[in-house]
Amino acid sequence: MADERNHAAPGGGPAVGLVGLGNMGWPMARNLAQAGMPVVVHDLDADRAARFAAEFGGRAASAPADFADAGVVITMLPDGRAVADAMCEWEGGIAGSLAAGAVVVDMSSSNPLDTRALGPRLAEHGVALVDAPVSGGIRGADAGTLTIMIGGDDEDAIARAHPALEALGKRLVRTGPLGSGHAMKALNNFCGAAAYTTTAEALAIGQMFGLTGEVMLDVLNTSTGRSFNSETVFKEEVVAGRYASNFALALLAKDVSIAASLAEASGLETPVCELVSARWREAADALPAGSDHSEAHKAWWDVVLASDRGQPAERV
Numbered sequence: 001m002a003d004e005r006n007h008a009a010p011g012g013g014p015a016v017g018l019v020g021l022g023n024m025g026w027p028m029a030r031n032l033a034q035a036g037m038p039v040v041v042h043d044l045d046a047d048r049a050a051r052f053a054a055e056f057g058g059r060a061a062s063a064p065a066d067f068a069d070a071g072v073v074i075t076m077l078p079d080g081r082a083v084a085d086a087m088c089e090w091e092g093g094i095a096g097s098l099a100a101g102a103v104v105v106d107m108s109s110s111n112p113l114d115t116r117a118l119g120p121r122l123a124e125h126g127v128a129l130v131d132a133p134v135s136g137g138i139r140g141a142d143a144g145t146l147t148i149m150i151g152g153d154d155e156d157a158i159a160r161a162h163p164a165l166e167a168l169g170k171r172l173v174r175t176g177p178l179g180s181g182h183a184m185k186a187l188n189n190f191c192g193a194a195a196y197t198t199t200a201e202a203l204a205i206g207q208m209f210g211l212t213g214e215v216m217l218d219v220l221n222t223s224t225g226r227s228f229n230s231e232t233v234f235k236e237e238v239v240a241g242r243y244a245s246n247f248a249l250a251l252l253a254k255d256v257s258i259a260a261s262l263a264e265a266s267g268l269e270t271p272v273c274e275l276v277s278a279r280w281r282e283a284a285d286a287l288p289a290g291s292d293h294s295e296a297h298k299a300w301w302d303v304v305l306a307s308d309r310g311q312p313a314e315r316v
Contacts, residue, residue, distance in 0.1 A: 014071030015040050016164050017061070019086050019094070020108070021048050023246055024134070025076035027142040028107075028168050030056050032074075035167035040067055042086075064090060064097040072164050073098065074105045079254065080114030080182075088121055100126030103157045105164070107132050107148070109186070109251065111258045112179035113265075119153070119178050128157035131178060132165060133185035138246045145170040151181030183262060190259035193252055194276045195227040199234055200297040213239040237294035249293040253277075253284035 018029040021043040029052060033039045039058035043049045049060035059066060067073055073094060075083045083106050087095045095104065104127055106115060112131070119129045130152040140146040148169040152158045158174075165172055175181045199220070206216045217239065220230045237245050260277035263270035283299035284291075 013037070013163075015058075015067075015069045017041070017067045017070040017073035017094070018076065019043075019073065020076040020082075021045070021052055022076065023138050024141045026052065027138070028074070028076060029058075031141075031144045031167050032164060033057055037164065037167065040070055042066075064092060064094045066097075067094050068097050068099070070098065070102065072103045072105060072161050074164065075108055077108045078251070079108065080106070080110030080118065083108055083110055084114065084118050084121070087118065095122050095125045095127050098125065098127050101128075101160075102126075103128045103130060103161045105130045105132050105161050106182075107134055107168075109133055109189070109255050109258075110182050111261065112151075112182040112186070113261075115151075115179045115182050128152070128154045129178060130154075130158055130161050131181040132161070133181050134169065135185070135188060136169075140170075141168075144168060147171045147173065149173050149175045149181040149184045151175050151178050151183075153178045182258075186255050186258040186262060189252060189255035190273060190276060192228065193256045193280055194272065196229045196233060196293075196296065197276055197279055199225075199227065199229050200238075200300065203234070204297070204301065233294050237292070238297065243292045243295050245292055245294045247293045249280075249287060249291045249296055250284045250289070252293040252296075253280040256280045 015038040016032050017040040018025060018032065019042045021029060021041055029039055029041050033056040040061050041049050041052050041058060042061040046060070046062065053060040061067055075086060077083050077086065087093050087104060104122055106129065110131065115129070115131045122129045130150065132148050132150045134140070134146040134148050136146040144167065146169040148165055148171070150158060150165070150172060175184050202225070203213050203216055213234070217230055217235050220226050221235070233245060237243055256277045260273050263273045279300065280296065283296040286299035287295055
């Protein structure tokens with residue numbers, strides 16, 4: 001079930017916390033503040049949190065107790081382990097400082113198995129957990145138009161989190177029980193990574209027959225082979241040589257690895273998922289740390305073009 005609503009601007013009420021002021025977390029926290037919500041922010045870079053508070057108001061948290069008045073705490077962190085550390089380990093954990101009835105909303109790209117394990121730990125403090133990962137990238141975070149995939153077992157907790165989620169996303173999709181949102185995010189990114197992989201290989205093979213990247217994308221994008229990757233990633237980043245989607249290759253490789261772990265746990269035969277995961281792991285290992293995900297084809301190029309019939313063509 002999808003839910004599209006106008007953004008709420010409550011103009012007060014309990015504070016909303018946000019942990020993780022990275023490329024996504026910063027504009028998300030800003031949108032919460034601009035919707036009229038008192039915000040408490042924390043980042044490993046304390047100066048960055050202080051800059052946010054100075055620019056947009058609210059408070060920069062230096063200890064878990066600074067979140068004591070937060071009714072909702074959002075995490076936008078690299079993975080579920082970082083979320084569990086912030087909630088349960090950092091100086092005793094944020095969860096221990098929250099009032100009973102508070103809600104933690106994990107909007108990170110976490111492994112749903114980690115999410116299911118964290119739920120009972122938070123429940124010991126009377127705190128509910130909702131998983132609500134996002135799609136839409138930095139542009140969506142900046143514009144407040146993210147698609148948000150909401151998993152959870154406590155409908156009242158989800159309702160309490162809704163005003164904050166409405167300030168961050170245009171399309172709120174209720175996916176099912178706790179962990180289902182994170183599963184949906186991983187599977188969505190698996191589909192996207194698979195489309196990137198097939199498009200990269202098609203462009204490389206095509207160049208062996210004199211086709212340019214521009215010509216192939218013109219055809220693909222008006223034919224059945226089109227995808228977000230052919231329309232946006234390859235056209236705007238790869239062929240243009242920009243490589244500035246601002247989505248890290250390592251993060252996408254991690255998401256596809258999560259999808260592969262879910263596939264393995266399902267007991268189904270999923271050879272494509274296994275292969276795509278291996279390819280993205282290969283790219284993450286081969287390219288420099290911090291590489292943009294749109295650069296992945298560079299790691300595969302010689303393999304894709306290996307042929308006894310000719311020399312590798314120019315890069316896409």
